[in-house]
Amino acid sequence: MGAGTGGTDMKRLLNQLWIVIGAVVVAFIVSWFIYMPDAEQRGAWRAQTGGSIITLNMLQAKLYSENSHSCVEQLTFPAHLKLVEFAEGATVSVEDDTLILRVDGALDATPYTRIDALPAPCEVADAASPRDVFDAMWTAMDEHYAFFDLHGVDWDARRALAPEPTAELDDTEIFDLIGQALEGLDDGHVQLGTPIGFFSPSEAPTWFTQDPFFTRDGYLIRADLTRAAHDTVGTPLTPVELTGIEYALLPDGIGYISIRHMGFDTPFGARSEPAMAQAFIQVADALAEANSIIIDLRYNPGGSDSVSFGVASHFVDQPLNVFTKTTRDGNGQTAPFTATLQPFDATPLTQPVIVLTSKLTGSAAEILTMAFREMPQVTVMGEATSGGLSDILGFKLPNGWDLGLSHQTYRTMDGSLYEAVGIPPDVPFTIEAPPLMRGEDPLLRAALAAARD
Known part of the structure; x- marks a missing residue:
């Protein structure tokens, strides 16, 4: 009698558990329909100052790094906008046919303009050659970096460092080549993040670099x-x-x-x-x-x-x-x-x-x-x-590496500019x-x- 009662109680408990799980699943599905991008938000959008594209549909959102040389998928996430807001602090809204992206941590929003469709290069993920990687890096900097003059860097001249189109370089050689191209930009927001290491051309103060006082990081x-x-x-x-x-x-x-x-x-x-x-x-x-x-x-x-x-x-x-x-x-x-x-x-x-x-x-x-x-x-x-005052504009390079750069100019209320100095x-x-x-x-x-x- 007791064993039979215990089995019945366990069966009842499991049934209740499945009811709860089912209710949670149904609630999540319902919330998805409530918080998925609406018709006005769906489609492809390009940042008004360039650098990124966002696509939104009922199930999925994607962020692409784009410049005139390359377009690489940077991030994919579920198109449950309330979940994204809670987890990442990011919200989107449409105002006068402009998509406004607000991200927690940034003080201002990023406006996007609707485009007819995702550009074809964004949909193709061919294997990237060393030249492709270099060209994507050089172009991203050329089109968006704001302070070449402040650092006295002739960026056009760095184009000559590009490897030949058929050159075969390993990751270490590509890493060193990009580092060479970025040298002289004393800017901690110029960054190269890779599985084999991190690089920034920023220079530490003299007093900080004296042995045994200094470590690279x-x-x-x-x-x-x-x-x-x-x-x-x-x-x-x-x-x-x-x-x-x-x-x-x-x-x-x-x-x-x-x-x-x-x-x-x-x-x-x-x-x-x-x-x-x-x-x-x-x-x-x-x-x-x-x-x-x-x-x-x-x-x-x-x-x-x-x-x-x-x-x-x-x-x-x-x-x-x-x-x-x-x-x-x-x-x-x-x-x-x-x-x-x-x-x-x-x-x-x-x-x-x-x-x-x-x-x-x-x-x-x-x-x-x-x-x-x-x-x-x-x-x-x-x-x-x-x-180093600017926010960091991030790019995904064709080989999956991450490039960061300074694209914004901060000034004090009296108009003074302190970037670089x-x-x-x-x-x-x-x-x-x-x-x-x-x-x-x-x-x-x-x-x-x-x-x-």
């Missing part, structure tokens, strides 16, 4: 430098979960914030800017009574512009225009987009702030620096930043290797002294 050394800074603070730091932020309120009333990167482990379905702003409440509450605040961005390589805005939103009480940006469009530029910082709430941190920067302060950390420079209570101290500090401070290699931190000590004055 730099990340272990950045960690060592950060530890030296924390030792100099002399007070245990509290980390903020999911971020690169640590902070402390020193006994003398100085608040210290170390931001190692502008990344955020954004929860599923959340957006990075409001999520970062919410996470930063922990810091703002802890330092609300500080006499002054030091924000250390010296070894921060960047991350998301939206994360930077999430942090900066705690230091303003009204909307603040902080910079403009344009995108290369053929031989010209698009109309400027003005980035406006919105306050998190009506009770911002208003104490005097010292922001520390160095030549290792890059990308989204420079975006944060630009935002801080527009605030009257902020003083920037240290070295000029790395000078870096954002200058208000208070210059020369960073030298010997004291850093001894575990000392003269710049931070100078900042602490200034914060006490």
Whole structure:
């Protein structure tokens, strides 16, 4: 009797489980019909400034890297737009027959224009020769890179490095050849990612390259430098979960914030800017009574512009225009987009702030620096930043390698351009290797002294 009852209970449980699974499947199918691209969104769309094509149908979405030499499928994902929004923070909408792509992490949207059909080269995946790979790289840079003149590089002359059409090169030889073509572009956003290695022609500051201080990727050394800074603070730091932020309120009333990167482990379905702003409440509450605040961005390589805005939103009480940006469009530029910082709430941190920067302060950390420079209570101290401000336009090369390049021009609200040269500090401070290699931190000590004055 008991065994029979147990078998019946198990059968009932399995039936209930199958009902639940079936309901979930039906709900997902129904949601797919609700959130698949509508008739207005379906079709092929080309970015108005070039570089990419998006195709949308009822089941699938594809992103292609395109230039006048090649078209390569870059990404394929299900056309369940709500799932894409939750998982990747990307949304599409159609406004006046223009497809607007908004991606979490970027401050502005990318507009696409409808095209009649996907170009034929995008539908053919022939084996790529070394010449094909080089030509696709050279053309992508030629049509979209914005700063050849700033770096003094004659890109037309680099065309002569192209291998013969019938040349047979292995991956290492192609990698080295592309690296040779990119040399001289001191730009951390010019990147070549491959299964055999990563390359960027960016140059580290002199003080960072001295043995035994330097490793090519730099990340272990950045960690060592950060530890030296924390030792100099002399007070245990509290980390903020999911971020690169640590902070402390020193006994003398100085608040210290170390931001190692502008990344955020954004929860599923959340957006990075409001999520970062919410996470930063922990810091703002802890330092609300500080006499002054030091924000250390010296070894921060960047991350998301939206994360930077999430942090900066705690230091303003009204909307603040902080910079403009344009995108290369053929031989010209698009109309400027003005980035406006919105306050998190009506009770911002208003104490005097010292922001520390160095030549290792890059990308989204420079975006944060630009935002801080527009605030009257902020003083920037240290070295000029790395000078890599543009977002990265990514291309898939015909052999599957990834090329990144700078295609956008950021300017401060007074019109200054700091690409390639870096954002200058208000208070210059020369960073030298010997004291850093001894575990000392003269710049931070100078900042602490200034914060006490």
